[in-house]
Each structure stands twice: as structure tokens, then as C-alpha cells.
Amino acid sequence: MPNTLTSPVYVVQDNIDTDQIIPAQYLTLVPTIAEEYEKLGSYAQIGLPDSLYPVRFVPEGETKTPFKIVIAGRNYGCGSSREHAPIALGAAGVEAVIAESFARIFFRNCVATGELYPYDAKERLCEKVKTGDIATLDFDADTLTVGGTTYSLKPLGAARPVIDAGGVFNYARKSGMIASKG
Amino acid sequence: MTLTEKLLARAGGQAHVAPGDNVWVNVDVLMTHDVCGPGTIGVFQREFGRDAKVWDKQKVVIIPDHYIFTADSMSNRNVDILRDFVREQGLPYFYDVIDDPNGHWHFDASKGQLKQQWKGNYTGVCHTTLPWKGHLRPGEVLVGTDSHTCMAGAFNQFATGIGNTDGGFVLGTGKILLKVPETMRFYLEGEMSAGVMAKDVILHVIGEIGFDGATYRAMQWEGPGVNAMNMDDRMTIANMAIEAGGKNGIFPYDEKTGEYVRERIAENGTKSEFEPVEVDREQSFSYDKTFDLSKLEPTVACHPDPGQRKTARELKDVTLDRAYIGSCTGGKTSDFLAFARVVKGHTVKIDTFGVPATTKVVHELKETMWDGLSVWSILENAGVRMTENASCAACLGGPVDTFGRMNTPMKCISATNRNFPGRMGHKESQVFLASPYTVAASALTGKITDPRDYVG
Ligand code: SF4
Numbered sequence: 001m002p003n004t005l006t007s008p009v010y011v012v013q014d015n016i017d018t019d020q021i022i023p024a025q026y027l028t029l030v031p032t033i034a035e036e037y038e039k040l041g042s043y044a045q046i047g048l049p050d051s052l053y054p055v056r057f058v059p060e061g062e063t064k065t066p067f068k069i070v071i072a073g074r075n076y077g078c079g080s081s082r083e084h085a086p087i088a089l090g091a092a093g094v095e096a097v098i099a100e101s102f103a104r105i106f107f108r109n110c111v112a113t114g115e116l117y118p119y120d121a122k123e124r125l126c127e128k129v130k131t132g133d134i135a136t137l138d139f140d141a142d143t144l145t146v147g148g149t150t151y152s153l154k155p156l157g158a159a160r161p162v163i164d165a166g167g168v169f170n171y172a173r174k175s176g177m178i179a180s181k182g
Numbered sequence: 183m184t185l186t187e188k189l190l191a192r193a194g195g196q197a198h199v200a201p202g203d204n205v206w207v208n209v210d211v212l213m214t215h216d217v218c219g220p221g222t223i224g225v226f227q228r229e230f231g232r233d234a235k236v237w238d239k240q241k242v243v244i245i246p247d248h249y250i251f252t253a254d255s256m257s258n259r260n261v262d263i264l265r266d267f268v269r270e271q272g273l274p275y276f277y278d279v280i281d282d283p284n285g286h287w288h289f290d291a292s293k294g295q296l297k298q299q300w301k302g303n304y305t306g307v308c309h310t311t312l313p314w315k316g317h318l319r320p321g322e323v324l325v326g327t328d329s330h331t332c333m334a335g336a337f338n339q340f341a342t343g344i345g346n347t348d349g350g351f352v353l354g355t356g357k358i359l360l361k362v363p364e365t366m367r368f369y370l371e372g373e374m375s376a377g378v379m380a381k382d383v384i385l386h387v388i389g390e391i392g393f394d395g396a397t398y399r400a401m402q403w404e405g406p407g408v409n410a411m412n413m414d415d416r417m418t419i420a421n422m423a424i425e426a427g428g429k430n431g432i433f434p435y436d437e438k439t440g441e442y443v444r445e446r447i448a449e450n451g452t453k454s455e456f457e458p459v460e461v462d463r464e465q466s467f468s469y470d471k472t473f474d475l476s477k478l479e480p481t482v483a484c485h486p487d488p489g490q491r492k493t494a495r496e497l498k499d500v501t502l503d504r505a506y507i508g509s510c511t512g513g514k515t516s517d518f519l520a521f522a523r524v525v526k527g528h529t530v531k532i533d534t535f536g537v538p539a540t541t542k543v544v545h546e547l548k549e550t551m552w553d554g555l556s557v558w559s560i561l562e563n564a565g566v567r568m569t570e571n572a573s574c575a576a577c578l579g580g581p582v583d584t585f586g587r588m589n590t591p592m593k594c595i596s597a598t599n600r601n602f603p604g605r606m607g608h609k610e611s612q613v614f615l616a617s618p619y620t621v622a623a624s625a626l627t628g629k630i631t632d633p634r635d636y637v638g
Contacts, residue, residue, distance in 0.1 A: 020604060028257050047609055049610055075393060080328070082218065103397065103427055105343055112345055112347035112351075168347060178355065
């Protein structure tokens with residue numbers, strides 16, 4: 001894993017629930033089937049109302065987003081427990097979501113799947129940066145730098161090695177908690 | 183310790199746990215459904231091998247309920263994936279929509295949405311099926327790949343929603359690593375006045391603490407107001423713990439709980455031993471507040487999240503396009519009876535959809551007679567579009583041909599539990615959450631209406 005990531009950011013506000021991250025009609029896609037995983041990515045955050053979010057997160061007709069970092073307000077990922085949500089973001093190429101706070105199940109699903117790094121911000125970044133701003137995320141220093149300003153993020157703590165390993169199964173095998181695959 | 187701490191300590195084989203501790207607990211029941219089941223099974227097979235067996239057949243319950251009555255071929259296929267897995271594993275608890283264990287499910291759109299298309303063991307919405315079929319026992323740990331799994335907290339158990347990856351892990355090992363949440367206590371006193379329902383209690387409380395006010399925490403309900411509630415009311419309240427971000431909701435055990443559970447276990451022949459957890463004298467809470475139920479008014483959560491609390495009266499000028507009654511929270515028999523009390527002898531003014539949570543609710547509404555007419559007919563006569571196909575339906579939007587789905591931007595008042603943008607279909611539509619009484623009164627007028635004008 002590279003220790004820094006530079007990418008344009010996509011900024012959303014408070015209370016983005018999993019229906020907006022991946023609307024219910026796409027839940028027929030099964031994430032463990034490879035082509036359906038890719039498709040999930042193409043629908044990431046397609047449930048955001050166009051009136052509030054005129055820039056599409058994943059451009060029409062593409063499967064990947066140009067925005068590898070998402071900046072959010074409070075309670076990102078609230079609502080249903082669908083793991084399709086972090087998976088859709090991960091499949092679209094997102095590597096980190098930096099939010100003022102996360103809903104519990106979404107955070108846990110990010111860690112369990114190892115799809116992306118859910119960072120808690122220390123301040124309300126969704127009011128300080130704009131969609132399209134170029135940011136550099138430093139995974140070791142736990143900082144985000146945008147336009148010359150560096151914001152510090154809360155370290156991921158125990159979640160970090162699990163995500164680094166690629167999710168809870170890989171982590172559990174590495175640490176001997178469950179048997180390695182035969 | 184609080185009820186949640188006691189449950190997690192017991193399931194983790196520890197004498198004592200405190201908030202923040204991470205505990206490996208033994209799971210008593212894992213529930214999954216057609217939306218997250220195929221992915222959970224996929225994770226299980228990928229990680230444990232194609233020939234692996236689940237940790238305990240008696241402890242896995244699979245309930246197709248979300249996208250069933252739709253011609254969407256992927257949805258139909260997902261029910262088939264569940265059936266194949268159940269057959270391979272020899273699982274006893276699968277509430278299939280067809281009765282051929284080797285068959286394929288196809289919804290026949292030409293027969294319309296209203297007439298029964300299910301057969302055999304089909305039950306409907308998972309959270310309302312679990313207690314009915316004797317899968318909930320006080321003192322146990324239930325995990326489900328659905329956020330409203332917390333509804334089972336009404337039965338004095340620890341119940342929470344998990345993702346597919348955690349679900350796959352549980353299928354293989356029967357264990358899950360849980361962080362012990364802090365507990366918030368909601369102490370209920372006084373009696374609800376006529377026209378006020380359990381749904382108003384939870385909408386009021388979510389408005390009080392905010393849509394993320396219980397994030398990572400347990401919501402424990404106590405007090406004389408709780409003792410007076412029946413199990414349906416407790417389920418409505420426990421169901422929406424997640425709407426405040428809660429990890430679980432939890433109720434004390436009492437004789438009502440015991441009687442309800444024992445009856446269902448006897449009917450279904452499921453495991454009969456259980457050991458409730460009692461409320462300790464010494465408990466520490468991160469929040470502790472008393473609510474006087476007699477002061478509550480019919481309450482509405484406005485678009486776009488369940489924390490946008492207003493009283494129904496304050497919203498009397500809001501015009502509506504649609505009304506909806508259904509879901510785990512609001513589609514129980516008691517919910518439909520309350521709804522019918524209001525609309526009986528009147529005609530709804532806006533499109534109104536009724537989706538019973540379970541097939542048992544369908545039967546009960548057809549068998550309950552008021553003045554020589556079944557409640558089902560009373561609802562139909564009032565202009566409510568009632569479907570016999572119990573399921574989640576438009577509660578979460580679903581495929582475009584889903585019964586009651588909003589395919590254009592409109593305003594809907596709904597007895598369901600969630601109203602984030604796009605939840606019931608079109609992403610520019612608006613959903614107002616309310617009790618069955620309030621939804622019914624509003625269906626009659628076409629505006630948000632305080633039901634105390636009709637009941638009481
Ligand atoms: S009825 Fe609605 S809230 Fe309940 S399980 Fe189904 S989709 Fe979820």
C-alpha cells in the first residue's frame with residue numbers, strides 16, 4: 001500500500017445513508033460475483049439527489065470514479081446494513097472516506113471487507129473543501145492536505161491493520177485466529 | 183451491568199464486561215434474507231471452501247422477504263441462490279416462497295400484484311417472522327444481515343444488524359467480535375392518550391436525541407410505561423433503535439414476554455430453553471432520561487431523515503400524494519387494526535397502499551370480523567389497495583415494478599421506519615414517517631392530519 005494518496009475529492013454533507021450510496025434497486029447485484037462487483041461500482045453514490053450534487057460521482061457510462069477520496073459530514077453510511085455500500089465505493093475505486101462521523105454498521109463493514117479506510121475527521125471538512133479540490137491523504141501521518149492546508153485526522157487504531165490486510169478474514173488468518181485456507 | 187452488558191458477558195463466557203471491551207460472543211441465531219443472503223453465502227463459500235458446512239444448522243434462519251413479488255430476474259435468481267444453499271446444507275429453517283425444494287421462483291406479473299402468489303412455507307418480512315416462528319428467545323444473541331434485526335431486542339435479547347462479511351464469518355464459526363456499547367436508558371412513565379401509539383414514542387425519542395444520537399450505543403427501555411406495552415408495541419420501538427444509530431434496543435423481561443415466546447415455541451417446536459436477563463440494581467448509563475407518555479402527541483418524522491421531528495398538528499398544511507402502511511415496524515396485525523379503526527366507513531382521498539408484514543397478518547385481517555365484515559374488506563372498501571403478497575415491498579423502494587414504489591417525485595406518509603432520500607423509490611420524493619393512526623387520518627384528508635380528530 002502506498003502511504004500517500006493524491007486525488008480529487010468528492011464532498012457530501014450530513015447523513016448520507018446507504019440508500020444514497022447504493023440505491024435499493026441495485027441490491028440484486030451479489031458482491032461476491034466478480035462482474036456484479038464491478039457493476040456495483042458503477043452505481044456508487046448514484047442515489048445522491050441531482051439537485052444537491054450536480055457532479056456525478058461516477059461519470060455516465062464508466063465503472064470507476066475520478067474521486068478516490070470522499071469527504072463527508074456527520075453520520076455517513078447510516079441506514080441499512082447493506083455491505084453493498086462500502087463495496088460499491090471500493091469497486092468504484094474509492095480508497096478512503098473522511099467523515100465527521102460514521103454510522104456504526106457502515107464503519108464496521110468497511111473494516112470487515114477491507115474495501116476502504118473510514119477516517120474520522122477532527123473538524124467539519126465538508127465545509128472547508130469542495131468537490132474537485134486536489135487532496136493528499138497521508139496514511140501514516142493521518143493527515144489530509146488540501147490547497148496548502150493540512151488537517152489532522154483521527155488515527156484508525158485497531159481498524160488499520162485489518163484494512164491493510166484486506167479485511168477480517170485475511171487478518172484473522174494472518175494472526176492465526178482462523179485456519180489458513182487449504 | 184446493564185441488560186446489554188449482561189447479555190454480552192454471558193454470551194462471551196465472561197463474568198463482567200464494560201463498555202468499550204471487545205468480546206468474542208457465541209451467536210444463538212443468524213438470520214439472513216434474499217438481499218444479503220447470496221453475498222453472505224458467497225463470502226462463506228469463498229473463505230471456508232465450497233464444501234464447508236455451517237457451524238450449526240439449527241441456528242441459521244433464512245427468510246426471503248425483500249424483493250420477492252417482482253419480475254426482476256436477478257431478484258428471482260437471488261431467491262434461488264438461497265434455496266440451493268439450504269438444500270446443500272440441509273437447513274431446517276427456510277421460509278421459501280415456493281414449495282418445490284428444487285424449483286425456481288418466478289413472479290408472474292400478469293397476475294397482478296394483489297393476489298397471493300406465495301406457497302408453502304412463505305412467511306414475509308424477516309423481523310416479524312422471527313418471533314412468529316419461534317426463533318426469538320430471551321437472553322440470547324441474534325445477529326442478522328439486516329439493520330432492523332434490532333427489533334428482536336423487544337424480547338430481552340441482544341440483537342443487531344451486521345454485514346455480509348461478518349455474516350459469512352458467523353456462518354462458518356458461530357462467533358462474532360462485538361464491542362460492548364454504552365447504554366442509554368429511556369424510562370417511560372404515564373399512559374399514552376388516545377390516538378398516540380408506540381410509533382409516536384420512538385419518533386419522539388429519535389427527535390429528542392437526533393438521528394445519530396444513539397450511535398454505537400444500546401437503547402434500554404424501562405419503566406411502568408414499558409410494562410404496560412404489548413409485544414407489538416415493544417417491537418415497534420426496538421425496531422427503530424437503528425434510526426437513531428443505535429447498535430441495539432433492549433427491553434426487560436416480564437411475564438408478557440415469557441408467555442408470547444413460550445406460545446410461539448410450542449407452536450413451532452423450536453428450542454424451548456431460555457434464560458432471560460434481569461435488570462440489575464446497579465447500572466451505569468451514558469444517558470438517562472424519563473419520558474412522560476401522557477404528554478406525547480401524534481408525531482411525524484419529516485423528509486429527509488427520521489430525526490426531523492414535528493407534531494402532526496404542526497404539519498397540517500402539508501399536502502400528500504400517497505399513503506403507505508406496511509413493513510416490520512408498521513405492518514403488523516395491530517397496526518392494520520389501528521389503521522382500520524380510522525378509515526372504517528370512510529374513503530381515502532389519496533393513493534393508499536397496504537402491505538401486511540407477514541402472511542399471518544393477511545390471514546388475521548381476513549378472519550377478524552367487525553360488524554359482519556372482515557377488516558380486510560373494511561380496508562378495501564375504504565379504497566386501500568391491499569396486497570396478499572406480504573413482503574418488504576416499497577418500504578425500501580426495490581425494483582421498479584415493486585408494489586407501492588414511488589417512481590416519480592411525490593410526497594408520501596408512511597408507517598415504515600426510514601425516510602432518507604430515495605428510500606421508497608424516486609430520489610427526489612419525500613417520505614413522512616408516522617403511526618398507523620396518523621397515516622390513516624392523513625390518507626382520508628390528503629394532508630398530514632392529527633388522528634385525534636378521528637379516534638379518542
Ligand atoms: S420491511 Fe422495510 S425495514 Fe423492515 S426489513 Fe423489510 S425493508 Fe427492512
